[in-house]
Amino acid sequence: MSRPPATPLRRDADDAVEVIELGCGPVPVRWRVSRRARRLSLRIDPSGGHVVVTLPPRASRSTGRALLGRHSDWIAGRLAALPSRIDFADGVCIPLDGLTHRIRHDPLSRGGVRVDAGMLVVSGEAQFLPRRLSDFLRAEARRRLAVHVGRIGAGLERRPRRLSIKDVRSRWGSCTADGTLMLSWRLVMAPPTVQDYVVAHEMAHLSHMDHGEAFWRLVDRLTPNRLMAERWLREQGPALLRIG
Structure with missing residues (x-):
């Protein structure tokens, strides 16, 4: 037919x-x-x-x-080959700065979410746990990644116009021609050396919008972690995209 x-x-x-x-x-x-x-x-x-x-x-x-x-x-x-999906729930383990932390729901505690001896203690009603933990991780990503941005920016003539924290699926970060730096909040779960490399990579685009030799020389000047971080992202990065 x-x-x-x-x-x-x-x-x-x-x-x-x-x-x-x-x-x-x-x-x-x-x-x-x-x-x-x-x-x-x-x-x-x-x-x-x-x-x-x-x-x-x-x-x-x-x-x-x-x-x-x-x-x-x-x-x-x-x-x-995709890693198993991990939802935010009581008793589940997720990484923070590359270290394993167990989620613990404590309805009687206060303050939203706090880090306590390898645990992420989440207060309030159980139904709000995923949202509270997600908000916490995004706020921590902005705070921690901003430290890398400040340190690495000291070695550059240009500074980012704005730092944007988003949940993107195809890249860990980007830098626009107007100097806006975008970073994935999921980087907060990666080791600090990996965070450092991604920030250095995107901030190098403030001077070089391509991936030419000058760009990579600048990346290597801004961070010593390139090869290790690239390998970690290839091997471990997909698992971060399956969390939350």
Whole structure:
């Protein structure tokens, strides 16, 4: 039976998620249309545990499905290799500055969240624990990462115009041409040496917006942690995206 001709993906379908049957079984897929995309591409989103297919504006879903089918084995392997998801809950262990801390719900304590002898003690009603802990980690990320920004900034002629802490899925940080520095709050869970490298990397873009030789020389001048941190992020970074 003939099929109707493929139609371009509409803008209102952008970021829609659907489950598609591939040779490896059912796979959750999020569709994205990008005006800047020149070709089809796919990647694994560790945070959501799904595949992201990016298409140029006039590409069709059928073309995207064909791409998924050709890479079904790779997709299955990558999804199977994702770390287990960890939700914020009483008794669960999560890292802070690279050190394991156990979440303990104490409804009678005060102050929201406090760090106490390897524990993250969360006050209030149990239903608000995830939100309170998430707010705490974001605030700690801003406080701790700002220390790295201040130290590293002392060795640069330019300073960031603004520091923004966000929850992004595809990068640990970025630096815009106007000097806005964006860092993932999840870095607060990584060791300080890794935080230091990511901050140095993004702040080096204040002087060099590319990744040329001059850029890497500046990164190495700003931090001694590049090689170790890059390896840690490759090996351990995906697990941070599965927390919370």
